[in-house]
Amino acid sequence: MSSNARRVRLCAVVFVVLLGALFFGSLCFGTTVRFSTGEAWRGLIALLGLGEPLETASRQTILELRVWRALVTIGVGAALALSGGYIQGLFQNGLASPSLIGVTGGAALGAAVAVLIVGGYAPRLVLESLGGNAYLIPLFGFAGAFGTTALVVYLSSGGGRTSVTSLLLTGIAVNMCVAGLFAAIQSLTLENWEVSRAILAWTFGTLDDRSGYHAGVVFSGLALAAACIPFTAVELDLLKGGEADAQSVGVDVKRLKWLAIFAAAVSAAAAVAVAGQIAFVGLVVPHLVRLAIGASHRVLLWLSMLGGAVFLLGAEFAQRWLLGDAALQPGVVMALIGGPFFLVLLVRERKEISAW
Amino acid sequence: MVNRLVAEHVAFEYSNGVAALAGASLELARGELVAVIGPNGSGKSTFLRCLAGLLVPKSGTVVVDGEEVVALPPRERACRLAVVPQFLPRLPDVRVQDFVLGGRYAHLGRWRSAKPHDRAVVRAALSSCDAGDVESRLMSELSGGQRQRVLVARAIAQEAGVLLVDEPTNSLDPEHQLAVFRSIAELVAGGRSALVVTHDLNLASQFASRAIVMQAGRTITEGPVDRVLTREVLEPVYGPHLFFGRFANGRPIVVPWADAR
Numbered sequence: 001m002s003s004n005a006r007r008v009r010l011c012a013v014v015f016v017v018l019l020g021a022l023f024f025g026s027l028c029f030g031t032t033v034r035f036s037t038g039e040a041w042r043g044l045i046a047l048l049g050l051g052e053p054l055e056t057a058s059r060q061t062i063l064e065l066r067v068w069r070a071l072v073t074i075g076v077g078a079a080l081a082l083s084g085g086y087i088q089g090l091f092q093n094g095l096a097s098p099s100l101i102g103v104t105g106g107a108a109l110g111a112a113v114a115v116l117i118v119g120g121y122a123p124r125l126v127l128e129s130l131g132g133n134a135y136l137i138p139l140f141g142f143a144g145a146f147g148t149t150a151l152v153v154y155l156s157s158g159g160g161r162t163s164v165t166s167l168l169l170t171g172i173a174v175n176m177c178v179a180g181l182f183a184a185i186q187s188l189t190l191e192n193w194e195v196s197r198a199i200l201a202w203t204f205g206t207l208d209d210r211s212g213y214h215a216g217v218v219f220s221g222l223a224l225a226a227a228c229i230p231f232t233a234v235e236l237d238l239l240k241g242g243e244a245d246a247q248s249v250g251v252d253v254k255r256l257k258w259l260a261i262f263a264a265a266v267s268a269a270a271a272v273a274v275a276g277q278i279a280f281v282g283l284v285v286p287h288l289v290r291l292a293i294g295a296s297h298r299v300l301l302w303l304s305m306l307g308g309a310v311f312l313l314g315a316e317f318a319q320r321w322l323l324g325d326a327a328l329q330p331g332v333v334m335a336l337i338g339g340p341f342f343l344v345l346l347v348r349e350r351k352e353i354s355a356w
Numbered sequence: 357m358v359n360r361l362v363a364e365h366v367a368f369e370y371s372n373g374v375a376a377l378a379g380a381s382l383e384l385a386r387g388e389l390v391a392v393i394g395p396n397g398s399g400k401s402t403f404l405r406c407l408a409g410l411l412v413p414k415s416g417t418v419v420v421d422g423e424e425v426v427a428l429p430p431r432e433r434a435c436r437l438a439v440v441p442q443f444l445p446r447l448p449d450v451r452v453q454d455f456v457l458g459g460r461y462a463h464l465g466r467w468r469s470a471k472p473h474d475r476a477v478v479r480a481a482l483s484s485c486d487a488g489d490v491e492s493r494l495m496s497e498l499s500g501g502q503r504q505r506v507l508v509a510r511a512i513a514q515e516a517g518v519l520l521v522d523e524p525t526n527s528l529d530p531e532h533q534l535a536v537f538r539s540i541a542e543l544v545a546g547g548r549s550a551l552v553v554t555h556d557l558n559l560a561s562q563f564a565s566r567a568i569v570m571q572a573g574r575t576i577t578e579g580p581v582d583r584v585l586t587r588e589v590l591e592p593v594y595g596p597h598l599f600f601g602r603f604a605n606g607r608p609i610v611v612p613w614a615d616a617r
Contacts, residue, residue: 244445250431
């Protein structure tokens with residue numbers, strides 16, 4: 001076995017072990033109750049319907065909330081990192097992230113519209129016909145993310161082909177428009193404290209009070225995106241010599257672009273729909289995984305998924321453990337870690353960047 | 357002799373409206389090595405890209421083994437036509453063996469996993485180009501000559517009937533120029549066909565059976581090299597500063613000559 005294959009295997013094992021440990025740790029530790037490992041295990045078994053629930057119903061409820069929280073965190077981290085892996089592969093740029101194609105901005109706009117509807121800005125009829133509001137924000141977030149990405153791709157593919165440069169520039173322009181609309185909504189609701197608080201809170205990201213519904217949304221998106229890996233990984237590797245070169249060895253470049261953008265959009269959209277804006281996972285994780293194991297997308301995409309889950313769950317676990325009740329929203333933590341990290345990357349790769 | 361590749365009246369215009377091809381035609385038979393020559397900007401590389409299906413002609417047809425190139429699915433097309441590019445716009449950060457394995461892409465199955473047979477084809481292709489010793493090096497570590505041989509090796513691993521080669525000897529020393537042309541000639545001797553776009557009239561003279569001359573986006577003359585590499589044909593195309601001679605085997609020599617007339 002080559003040294004690289006050994007490194008990949010080691011990396012996968014470390015991620016799986018860490019993920020298991022962090023998952024269990026997240027069940028035991030929290031801002032309120034502390035469970036023993038035995039208790040957490042019994043509660044987990046009970047949740048699967050294979051055993052008696054914990055002695056007091058409230059303890060069982062708390063444990064179940066933590067299970068959903070941990071699962072959603074895993075799903076969101078994995079989905080964001082996978083999306084970043086696709087985007088970096090497609091743009092052939094280790095500093096690209098899902099927000100480039102409008103996923104994040106679109107999700108924010110969708111969620112803000114949903115908050116407006118729930119907050120009473122829409123005719124009652126609209127709210128009633130949409131049936132309740134618990135599902136509204138994820139639904140609109142997803143629609144906004146997917147819609148914006150579709151718009152970016154559509155607008156940038158004039159003349160029958162989508163060049164990566166025009167995709168990038170269109171993404172910037174559409175992101176600006178979306179940010180304008182988002183700011184308009186915020187400004188409109190400035191006096192309505194509850195609504196503006198809800199919109200603002202969403203932009204910080206949240207993993208609290210998540211349910212099976214949220215886990216369902218994020219893991220469905222993740223599964224769809226992961227299902228595209230076997231049909232895009234080798235092709236993304238071949239893209240490294242340029243588009244024409246990939247085409248000459250038989251890669252259907254047009255199909256590859258659509259598939260990769262679809263996979264990136266669906267997984268990031270699912271993540272931001274359930275958890276709000278959590279930046280930098282999609283940038284940092286695939287970048288670090290590439291540094292650790294090399295650049296073949298066959299392993300890079302799978303390990304980015306695992307790595308993203310470990311990264312977000314680990315960051316959440318660590319700050320809950322260290323800060324307790326003072327723990328920050330996940331989006332804020334990621335921005336605090338991610339900003340400086342991005343700067344370090346820029347400085348490290350200055351030589352390469354100056355060649356652009 | 358059955359023609360493998362037939363192009364008729366191919367025209368192409370870039371999106372800025374510049375007409376790069378205005379009627380280029382050719383026929384390439386099985387077991388033939390044909391050189392495409394002509395001055396800078398005469399449309400040689402554009403023609404090659406149209407032949408390879410990388411550009412879609414505005415009008416005209418390109419047919420390979422009886423089927424139109426633009427109608428072929430990409431993998432099917434890659435099984436029939438392999439391209440050796442002049443250079444890669446970006447050097448992939450992969451090992452030579454993995455890069456050459458990229459040539460097997462069109463032959464891989466549904467799950468895109470390389471079989472031992474694919475790896476054997478890669479090794480054979482590398483050693484036939486005298487590049488077996490660099491198979492575990494990174495592409496970025498190679499010298500210009502090694503890189504060119506690896507590009508040829510990948511096209512060989514692609515096992516396509518027709519090789520389309522763009523300026524294979526630019527920036528190579530004489531020994532490496534010969535090595536690259538020899539490996540292409542060997543493939544042609546084995547039954548494949550090769551079209552080589554080149555500025556090197558003397559290598560074309562030694563290795564090609566026919567030459568096609570392009571000027572201003574058109575193919576203007578074609579024929580056996582000793583009838584094309586003559587003052588009558590080349591002077592109107594390249595201008596008067598040429599010296600004509602003969603190799604010992606009788607093949608024509610054409611070199612730039614500052615003191616002509």
